[in-house]
Amino acid sequence: MEETVELTEVEILRGKPMPSRNHSILEVRISHQIMEKYDAQFDALTELDLDLLAGPAIPDICIYPKMHFSWEDDDVLKMTVPPITAIEILSPRQAYEVLASKIRKIYFPSGVQSAWVVMPSVKTIQLFIPNSPVKYFNEVLFHDPTTGIQLDLTQIFR
16 A cells, blocks of 8 residues: 655645755755856756746756846845756655656746756656657766756765
């Protein structure tokens, strides 16, 4: 018999499970590597609340073109401009099909150009690009041709 996992009140409000330890570590490592190598081109924003054309979402990491902002300006609570790339890290209590569906039904129809599903237990990143087959990366180098971003997987999954 399959065990049903109930979400907490906070998880229901977030629309997804709370991050695990491994999930949190990967979120930091991926964000750090992107910002370290591509800070002049991109901003990597974590847990950003998106209000997109095809629906709401909170990706683990969003990649936007470099933004110019002022700390004195009003903050943005919900971004309506889609990121170039949305990154989802599979949590232990999260179904893969939920993430794949979110990519196909919310991200791509809203203008997101690529999406990654990071799978910690198998040290793999899947790359989704609209109208293309999913690519799997589990060796040394991950490459997203949409942004030109390359990640060293040996450092991500160390």
